[in-house]
Every structure is written in structure tokens, then in C-alpha cells.
Amino acid sequence: MKVTIVGAGNVGATCADVISYRGIASEVVLLDIKEGFAEGKAMDISQCATTTGFNTRVSGSTNDYSKTAGSDVVVITSGIPRKPGMTREELIGINAGIVKTVADNVLQHSSNAIIVVVSNPMDTMTYLTLKATGLPKNRIIGMGGALDSSRFKYYLSKALNKPANDVDGMVIGGHGDTTMIPLTRLASYCGTPVSTYLSQEEMDKVAADTMVGGATLTGLLGTSAWYAPGASVAYLVDSILNDQRKMIPCSVFLEGEYGQEDICMGVPCIIGKNGIEAIVDIKLNDTEKAAFAKSADAVRAMNADLKSVLA
Ligand SMILES: NC(=O)C1=CN([C@@H]2O[C@H](COP(=O)(O)OP(=O)(O)OC[C@H]3O[C@@H](n4cnc5c(N)ncnc54)[C@H](O)[C@@H]3O)[C@@H](O)[C@H]2O)C=CC1
Numbered sequence: 001m002k003v004t005i006v007g008a009g010n011v012g013a014t015c016a017d018v019i020s021y022r023g024i025a026s027e028v029v030l031l032d033i034k035e036g037f038a039e040g041k042a043m044d045i046s047q048c049a050t051t052t053g054f055n056t057r058v059s060g061s062t063n064d065y066s067k068t069a070g071s072d073v074v075v076i077t078s079g080i081p082r083k084p085g086m087t088r089e090e091l092i093g094i095n096a097g098i099v100k101t102v103a104d105n106v107l108q109h110s111s112n113a114i115i116v117v118v119s120n121p122m123d124t125m126t127y128l129t130l131k132a133t134g135l136p137k138n139r140i141i142g143m144g145g146a147l148d149s150s151r152f153k154y155y156l157s158k159a160l161n162k163p164a165n166d167v168d169g170m171v172i173g174g175h176g177d178t179t180m181i182p183l184t185r186l187a188s189y190c191g192t193p194v195s196t197y198l199s200q201e202e203m204d205k206v207a208a209d210t211m212v213g214g215a216t217l218t219g220l221l222g223t224s225a226w227y228a229p230g231a232s233v234a235y236l237v238d239s240i241l242n243d244q245r246k247m248i249p250c251s252v253f254l255e256g257e258y259g260q261e262d263i264c265m266g267v268p269c270i271i272g273k274n275g276i277e278a279i280v281d282i283k284l285n286d287t288e289k290a291a292f293a294k295s296a297d298a299v300r301a302m303n304a305d306l307k308s309v310l311a
């Protein structure tokens with residue numbers, strides 16, 4: 001199976017690295033506009049083959065889309081990341097044009113590919129990709145919820161002082177500092193509700209830390225994060241390529257689900273060989289429903305800025 005990753009920067013290269021050493025795909029192509037950059041990253045990753053023990057073929061391309069031909073999955077990470085103090089939404093001006101051009105280019109050579117959108121503001125870039133390409137909704141998946149949920153589980157594990165892999169939880173809604181919805185009510189530790197062990201105040205802090213998880217890392221690193229984002233994309237790609245049918249919160253086009261229409265937002269999805277195999281309707285309580293509607297208002301307001309790009 002062949003995966004193309006457009007944007008060989010921090011997130012794209014980390015994703016290629018994880019896909020390779022975990023043997024998720026037989027071939028990975030990294031593509032970037034910076035001359036020689038993707039080729040260099042691909043060569044560096046390939047030189048891990050004998051020490052980490054993998055057989056995935058990794059190659060790089062400077063803006064030559066013919067090398068991406070026949071990809072099963074295309075991941076779009078091209079664009080700019082935020083700097084400390086910025087929101088993801090501020091990236092729309094530059095990233096919208098890049099994402100639209102890239103989506104058009106990849107489809108010319110991989111007309112059947114499933115597209116995973118990573119560039120920010122991710123929900124709006126997912127909506128843009130869907131509208132610009134006209135592809136069916138199952139083939140356009142925005143990655144954000146897998147990452148936000150992994151951060152939620154990290155903060156829960158810290159608060160509980162228990163291993164992260166014993167903790168389960170999910171974040172839905174928009175992939176923004178104020179639009180994410182960590183579902184604390186449903187979070188669990190070894191099958192038991194986290195509310196058994198944590199006070200409301202502690203759970204509220206976990207939710208608040210999760211929502212600004214990306215901003216916290218951007219403040220520490222000077223640019224946005226890449227290890228967990230790259231690994232989260234690889235996790236999603238694994239579920240597609242190997243038809244694992246995992247339930248992963250993803251940004252997907254909603255047509256009435258969760259009370260919303262004509263918008264891409266994070267909801268639990270079954271992810272398999274056709275991309276979005278199904279949207280799972282988990283029963284939200286009234287507070288969660290209100291949070292989802294508020295999150296949708298903010299995402300929709302951002303989508304309105306796409307008018308000139310989509311015209
Ligand atoms: N959805 C999510 O959960 C996450 C999204 N992101 C977003 O992913 C994007 C990438 O982040 P990083 O990898 O950290 O940035 P980066 O700056 O390290 O890499 C971006 C790469 O895109 C390339 N690029 C720019 N225009 C291009 C074009 N037209 N064609 C091909 N390549 C092009 C650049 O040359 C650069 O190498 C950002 O928009 C960031 O906000 C980052 C982390 C998580």
C-alpha cells in the first residue's frame with residue numbers, strides 16, 4: 001500500500017517515520033516545495049531501516065506529483081504552523097490556498113485516494129478540501145480528534161497517577177483551543193468512570209489543559225508540536241490501510257448528525273478501508289449538546305472566510 005505525505009516538515013516527516021518503522025505501508029512518498037527537503041528527509045528515514053528493522057520504501061520529491069501516482073492514502077500537512085501566542089485560526093489566510101492547490105494536484109495522480117487533512121485550521125481545511133474536490137465524504141478525513149484524545153488521556157493519566165494506556169477517553173468538536181470538547185463524563189480508568197477517583201475540579205482542569213494542549217506545546221517549543229501529531233496521523237492511516245475499523249474521532253462532513261449540517265467537525269467515526277465507514281451517534285447529554293452547538297458556531301464562522309478561495 002502506498003501513502004503520500006505532502007509537507008515534509010515536522011509533522012509530515014514524523015508521520016513518515018512512524019508509518020515506516022511500524023510497517024504500516026509498503027511505500028511512503030514525501031513531497032515538499034522546498035528543493036531537496038523531502039528527498040533529504042526520506043533518505044534520513046530510510047537509513048533507519050536496518051537499525052529499527054523495517055522494509056517500507058521511503059522516497060522524496062520536490063513538487064513532482066507524478067511520483068505520488070497511485071497512492072491509497074494522501075496526507076496533507078503542507079502549510080505553516082502557528083507561533084506562540086497565535087491561534088490555529090490565524091493560519092487560514094496562507095494555508096487555504098496551499099491546501100486547495102495540493103488537493104487538486106494529488107487527485108490528478110491518485111484519483112481513488114483517501115485524503116487525510118492535517119493542516120490548520122484543520123476543520124476548515126477539511127471542509128475546503130471536500131468542497132474544492134467534490135469527493136464523497138467518506139474520502140475526506142480531518143485528523144485532530146485522535147491527537148486531542150491522546151492528550152486528554154495523557155492529562156487524565158497524570159491526574160490519576162496511572163498509566164496512560166489504562167485510561168480511555170475521547171475529544172470531539174472543533175480542533176481549536178476553545179472549540180474542543182473533552183468528554184470527561186465518559187472517560188474511564190480500567191473500565192471504571194474517572195469520576196470515581198477525580199473531583200469535579202480535577203476533571204475540569206484536565207479538560208482545560210487538554211483544550212490548550214497544542215498551545216502549551218507551541219509556547220514551549222516555539223512552533224507547534226509534531227511527535228504526537230505525526231503518530232496520530234499514522235494511527236489513523238493504519239486503521240484505513242489495514243481496515244481495522246477503529247473508532248476514532250475525526251473531522252467529517254456532517255449532514256444532520258449531531259444536529260449539524262454543511263460543516264466538518266470532530267465526531268466518533270469508524271475508520272476502515274473506505275475511509276469513514278460510519279459516524280457513531282453517541283448520546284450526548286444536554287451540556288455536551290450545547291457545547292457541540294457552540295463549537296459548531298465557531299467552526300462555521302471560520303468556514304465563511306473560505307468564500308474567496310472557493311469562488
Ligand atoms: N491537525 C492537527 O492535529 C495538527 C495540525 N498541524 C498543522 O500541520 C501543518 C504543518 O505543521 P508542521 O509540520 O509543524 O510545519 P512545518 O513548517 O514543519 O512543515 C510544513 C511543510 O509544508 C511545506 N509546504 C508549504 N507549502 C507547500 C506546498 N504548496 N506544497 C508542498 N509542501 C509545502 C513546507 O515547505 C514545510 O516543509 C501546520 O498547518 C500545523 O498547524 C500540526 C500539528 C497537529
Ligand SMILES: O=C([O-])CC(=O)C(=O)O
Nearest residue numbers: 082088214215224225229
Ligand atoms: O497547536 C497547533 O497549532 C498544532 C496542532 O493543531 C496541535 O498540536 O494540536
